[in-house]
Amino acid sequence: MSITKKVDRDKLVLGLAAPLLAIVAAVAITSVIIGATGKDPFHAYQVMVDYGSKSDSQVWIINKAVPYYLSAVAVAIGFRMNLFNIGVDGQYRIAAFFAAVVGGAMAMPGIVQIPVIIIVAMAVGAIWAGIAGLLKVTRGVNEVISTIMLNAIAGTVIGYFLQDGRLAKKEGNMIHTPFLPDSAHFFEFPTQPKPVYGFVVIAALVGVVYWFVLNRTRFGFDLRTVGLSESAAQASGVNVKRMVITSMVISGATAGLVGMPTLLGVSYNYGTDFPAGIGFTGIAIALLGRNHPIGMALSALLWGFLDRTSTQLEFEGYAQEIVGVVQGVIVLCVVIAYEVVRRYGLKTQQRKVGEELAAQARKSDKAEVSA
Amino acid sequence: MKGPFVRRVSTIAAGVTTAALAFTLTACGESSTESGGGKGKGVGLAFDVGGRDDHSFNESAARGLDKAMKELKVDGYMMTAKNGETEAEREQRLTSLADKGYNPVIGVGFNYKSSIEKVAKDYPKTSFAVVDSIAAGSNVESITFGEQEGSYLAGVAAALKSKTHKVGFIGATDNALIQKFRAGFEQGAKDTDTKIDVRSDVLTTNGDKGFNDPASAKEKAKGMLDQGIDVIYTAAGLSGNGSIEAISEKKGTWAIGVDSDQYQQPGLAKYKDSILTSVVKNVDVAVFDFIKSVQDGKPFTGEHKYMLKDNGVSLSTSGGFIDDIKAKIEEAKKNIVDGKVTVKTS
Numbered sequence: 001m002s003i004t005k006k007v008d009r010d011k012l013v014l015g016l017a018a019p020l021l022a023i024v025a026a027v028a029i030t031s032v033i034i035g036a037t038g039k040d041p042f043h044a045y046q047v048m049v050d051y052g053s054k055s056d057s058q059v060w061i062i063n064k065a066v067p068y069y070l071s072a073v074a075v076a077i078g079f080r081m082n083l084f085n086i087g088v089d090g091q092y093r094i095a096a097f098f099a100a101v102v103g104g105a106m107a108m109p110g111i112v113q114i115p116v117i118i119i120v121a122m123a124v125g126a127i128w129a130g131i132a133g134l135l136k137v138t139r140g141v142n143e144v145i146s147t148i149m150l151n152a153i154a155g156t157v158i159g160y161f162l163q164d165g166r167l168a169k170k171e172g173n174m175i176h177t178p179f180l181p182d183s184a185h186f187f188e189f190p191t192q193p194k195p196v197y198g199f200v201v202i203a204a205l206v207g208v209v210y211w212f213v214l215n216r217t218r219f220g221f222d223l224r225t226v227g228l229s230e231s232a233a234q235a236s237g238v239n240v241k242r243m244v245i246t247s248m249v250i251s252g253a254t255a256g257l258v259g260m261p262t263l264l265g266v267s268y269n270y271g272t273d274f275p276a277g278i279g280f281t282g283i284a285i286a287l288l289g290r291n292h293p294i295g296m297a298l299s300a301l302l303w304g305f306l307d308r309t310s311t312q313l314e315f316e317g318y319a320q321e322i323v324g325v326v327q328g329v330i331v332l333c334v335v336i337a338y339e340v341v342r343r344y345g346l347k348t349q350q351r352k353v354g355e356e357l358a359a360q361a362r363k364s365d366k367a368e369v370s371a
Numbered sequence: 372m373k374g375p376f377v378r379r380v381s382t383i384a385a386g387v388t389t390a391a392l393a394f395t396l397t398a399c400g401e402s403s404t405e406s407g408g409g410k411g412k413g414v415g416l417a418f419d420v421g422g423r424d425d426h427s428f429n430e431s432a433a434r435g436l437d438k439a440m441k442e443l444k445v446d447g448y449m450m451t452a453k454n455g456e457t458e459a460e461r462e463q464r465l466t467s468l469a470d471k472g473y474n475p476v477i478g479v480g481f482n483y484k485s486s487i488e489k490v491a492k493d494y495p496k497t498s499f500a501v502v503d504s505i506a507a508g509s510n511v512e513s514i515t516f517g518e519q520e521g522s523y524l525a526g527v528a529a530a531l532k533s534k535t536h537k538v539g540f541i542g543a544t545d546n547a548l549i550q551k552f553r554a555g556f557e558q559g560a561k562d563t564d565t566k567i568d569v570r571s572d573v574l575t576t577n578g579d580k581g582f583n584d585p586a587s588a589k590e591k592a593k594g595m596l597d598q599g600i601d602v603i604y605t606a607a608g609l610s611g612n613g614s615i616e617a618i619s620e621k622k623g624t625w626a627i628g629v630d631s632d633q634y635q636q637p638g639l640a641k642y643k644d645s646i647l648t649s650v651v652k653n654v655d656v657a658v659f660d661f662i663k664s665v666q667d668g669k670p671f672t673g674e675h676k677y678m679l680k681d682n683g684v685s686l687s688t689s690g691g692f693i694d695d696i697k698a699k700i701e702e703a704k705k706n707i708v709d710g711k712v713t714v715k716t717s
Contacts, residue, residue, distance in 0.1 A: 064459055159545050159576020164717065172505040173481040173515070173548040266458055272546040273482050276578040277455035307460065311467055314450055324453070 014345050022337035026330045033325055039318055047316050048309040057308050059194050064304035066203045066261045067275075069297055071282025073210050074254035076291040078143075080214060081227040081247045087132060087147025088255040089279025090154030095125035096259025097158045097177070100270035101167050103263070104178035113184045114264065121256040121263075128154065129252020133245040143248070151279075162272065176271025186264035199261035206254065207293040223247055255279065284331045290338070303327065413446030414439065414662055415473030417464050419480030420583045421609035422451040426638050428582075428608045428630040428654065432479040432502060435658030443666050448473060452482070454580055461486040469494040475665045477658060478502065481548055482579065487511060498670040500661045502654055503548060505674055512664075512671040514657045518548070519555030519714040520707050521650040521684030522604070525627050526559020527703045528648055528686065529602040530567050531696045532625055539595040540571040541588060541614055543581030543607035549573065550717040552606035552629070552650075558715055559703065570600060574607055585613030592617035596624060602647065605629060612639065619645040625692070630654070632687040649687040653677060680708045 027045075034041035051057060071088055078085035099121035106113055132150060135141040164170040168177045188195035214220035225233040226243050234240050258278055259270075267274065285303055289296030310323035416436050418429045429451075436447045448471075450464055461478070465486055468476045475498035478487050484504040491499045491508040500512040529538040540556050542549035557569045572595075574581035574588060581587075584607075592603055592614035603618055604627035605611040611629055618626040619642035626633075626642070628649030633639050639646070657677055664671045677683020686693070686700060693700065706712040 060459060060463065064457075155576050155578070159573075162577060163545070164547070170547050170717075172484065173503055173546070173551075174484060175547050262457070267485075272544065272577055273458070273485075273579075274577075275455065275457040276580075308463070311450070311460070311463055315467065315471065320451060320453070 010348075014341055018338045018341040019334070021341065022330070022333040025337065026326070026333040029329050029333070030322075030326050033329075034318065034322060037319060037322070044313060044316070044318055044322070047312055048305075051312040052305045052309050055191075056193050059191050059196050061301060061304035061308050062200060063197050063261070063265075064307055065297075065300035066197060066200050067258050067278050068281055068285050068300040068303050069203050070206060070254060070258045070261075071278045072285035072289060072296040072300060073206055073293070074251050074258065075279075075282045075286040076289075076296060077210070077247055077251040077254060079227075079286055079291050081223050081243065082230075083244065083247060083251070084144050085129065085132070085147055085248065085251050085255075086144060086283065087129060087150045087279070088251070088258065088282050089277060090147070090151030091125040091128045091252045091255035092258035092279055093274065093276060094128055094154040094158060095121040095256035096263050096274065097162070097270045098124045099256075099259070100177040100180070100263055101161075103180045103184050104269065106184075107181050108183065110183040110185075113181070114186060117180070117184060117264065118257070118260060121260055122253040123256070125256025126249045126253040129248045129255065130245060133248030136248075137241040137244050158270075162270070168271075174271055174273065176267075176269040176273075178269065180264070180268045184264065185268065186261075188265065197261050197265040199265055202257065202260070206257065207297060210254075211293045219246075258282070284327070287331055288334050302330075412472035412474070413448060415465075415468030415471070415476040416447060416449045416658075417461070417468065417476070417478050417483065418449060418451045419482060419608070420452045420454055420456075420579050423449055424638065425609035425612075426631060426633060426636040427611055427628070428652070429479055430636075431631045431652060431654035432477070432658050433655075434631075435655035436477075436662070438655065438659050439662040443663060445662065445666065452480070454583055455578065456482075458486060462489055465490040465499075466493065469497045469499075474498060475500060475662065475670065477661070479654070479658075480504075481546075498665045498672075500658075500671070502657065509672060510670070512661055513674045514654075514661065515674070515676050516652050516654075516657075516683050517676065517678035517714075518606075518650070518652065518684060519551040519558075519716050520679035521652065521686060522552045522555030522606070523559035523562075523707065523712075523714045524679075524686040524700055524703055525604050525648065525650045526556040526561075526569075527563045527700055528693050528696060529556070529604060529625075529627060530560040530563035531699060532647060532693070533564075533567070533602045534623070535599045535601045536564065536566055537568045537570070537598065537600040539592075539600040539603040540569065541591050541595070541603060541605040541607060541611075542571070542573045543610060544575050544577060544579070545573045546577075547717065549606055552604075554715040554717050556604050562712070563699075563703075570595060570598070574610060582608035582610060584610045585616070587613070589613035589617045592626075596621050601625065602627065604650075606650075615639060615642050615646065618642075628687075632689055634687060634689040643690065646690060647692050648690075651685050651687050653683055653685070657683070679704065 031041035034044055074088045075085055099117045102120045103117040132143050132146040135146045136143050161167040162175055164175055168175050187198040222238045226240055230240055285296055285299045288299035306323050306327055310320055314320045414436055421429055423429055423433045439445055440447050461483055465476055469490060477500045479502045481504040483501050484506045487499050487501045487506045488508055491511045495510060498510050500514055502514045505513040538560055540553050542553055553571050560567050560569050574584055588607055588610035595603055602625045605614040606629045615626045618624050625647035626645050628646050630652045632651050633649045634643045634646045661671055
């Protein structure tokens with residue numbers, strides 16, 4: 001009983017050490033950087049906390065975090081399987097584009113319309129990611145190369161169709177797909193002064209499903225096994241090739257959701273101003289959240305908080321780029337801190353096992369002598 | 372390796388979530404904005420990507436504000452957009468400016484269209500303006516330019532100056548605004564020299580990165596030079612600096628600048644002998660006029676087009692490189708102003 005308690009405490013201390021180490025290091029480095037620009041870092045933190053905790057800031061942060069979170073989950077599905085899907089960016093954009101085209105051409109009640117748009121987006125995202133999966137298992141193409149190429153192809157395909165007279169129309173100096181009908185607008189939570197997007201519910205659901213499938217199903221077990229050791233998984237009867245394609249498809253389908261909060265809640269069309277780059281932010285957030293559903297949610301919120309406060313820092317005379325630097329520093333610190341703590345843990349464990357073995361050996365030596 | 376970590380993280384996560392929730396609850400109800408606005412703290416100017424020192428589009432707008440600050444004795448505050456921003460960020464920037472009491476608030480760049488519309492509704496007492504787009508709202512002025520007409524003149528100049536009969540166009544992206552530049556340039560070149568070969572290309576097919584990517588503009592320009600193209604017109608904001616740099620490295624080739632008179636830009640002084648002319652978009656005039664109208668108590672609203680005939684766009688002559696073809700350019704200009712030539716917009 002007492003031993004298990006002690007082990008648990010060790011584990012807890014180690015578990016707390018990593019994020020604490022990361023936060024302390026990130027704050028220290030950031031302070032030095034802000035200090036180097038000739039500004040007071042502590043005042044900056046105060047401004048950020050003050051402004052970020054206001055009610056309208058909170059709404060803003062939550063709304064901003066929703067696509068970040070979905071993107072992180074899409075990336076994390078690949079990560080758990082040792083697949084580096086850096087194509088989430090292209091997947092969500094092409095998915096949102098075709099979903100916007102289909103949605104703009106339909107006029108049906110919302111209960112039909114919204115699911116159709118979401119399903120189209122997931123299907124397009126899945127197909128786009130599936131191409132990379134297929135290339136990997138049939139031709140051995142590294143998914144890092146193929147997904148980043150597919151990003152460029154997605155951009156070009158959208159660029160081709162997003163023209164006046166093709167699948168889009170011109171409005172002043174902007175080109176965008178036809179507006180979705182009112183019935184396709186997603187519900188909102190009427191918070192004050194601005195509403196929270198209803199898509200936050202879908203994001204939470206995605207998080208729960210992600211957790212359940214990975215940790216509580218045979219499929220999730222297979223996926224994690226392949227991630228840890230492909231050959232071991234193969235030996236124990238897992239069809240690795242099929243797992244690669246399936247997980248890429250699921251990752252892509254999740255990526256398809258990334259553009260939905262914007263499409264169904266803000267822009268109601270896909271135009272030249274549709275946000276790009278969320279797929280790459282998702283990689284940082286997945287790293288920061290250690291692929292854990294709650295960890296990623298917190299990181300997405302942290303990212304939103306930093307985004308929100310950057311404008312305010314600018315008003316206080318700080319360089320706007322500071323926040324970008326902070327975000328980079330945090331990710332680096334987290335990755336390094338976890339690795340340092342992991343190695344430390346491994347070393348103590350090895351030492352402990354070594355001591356125990358030595359003790360046993362001494363015991364048996366004594367036994368032999370006395371015999 | 373990941374299993375135990377996940378479990379550890381979840382323990383910590385639970386703790387942090389509780390703390391975050393407590394934090395959230397205490398702050399509820401208090402908003403950072405008071406929906407005031409209109410207090411007259413000065414002019415709030417929000418730039419597009421590339422920022423004030425892009426030697427081009429944003430800088431032209433900044434000159435307008437600088438002039439207003441000097442001549443009209445108003446205060447001003449400028450903010451810059453980042454690459455890949457979303458609607459939320461633009462809205463926040465404009466809201467912050469309006470809320471802090473800046474009046475008027477000006478969004479420089481077509482990306483600000485929908486955010487201006489939304490924020491203008493929340494701050495009815497503040498005057499807003501958007502450059503390069505048409506936004507709705509009773510307190511919104513929409514400033515647009517006849518880029519195609521200025522670009523037509525650039526096409527004329529390029530066709531007359533090219534020795535290889537090959538000219539090139541580099542656009543930031545393939546949107547409706549950049550298409551105006553391209554269409555005008557192509558038409559002007561072809562009307563002048565029927566045998567001319569015009570190659571047009573864009574830096575990115577969508578997104579705003581093309582306005583802030585001098586490295587890829589440089590590569591694109593090098594590629595064009597290798598094909599024997601000897602006059603290149605770049606309409607891509609800050610990115611244009613890259614193509615001007617590439618062109619300056621090859622003798623006998625010309626760059627055509629955009630938005631500001633790039634020959635006069637101190638930051639580009641090293642390359643100025645390669646800058647044939649610039650299609651100047653007088654954003655500064657438009658911005659100054661608008662600020663003045665607000666100062667005078669009669670803020671402009673609605674659509675306001677600055678065309679060739681209003682001197683909203685023009686072809687710069689500094690450097691004197693196009694003095695020899697001045698007559699032909701004047702003729703082309705007259706044809707457009709008189710309505711004899713209609714320049715296409717896409």
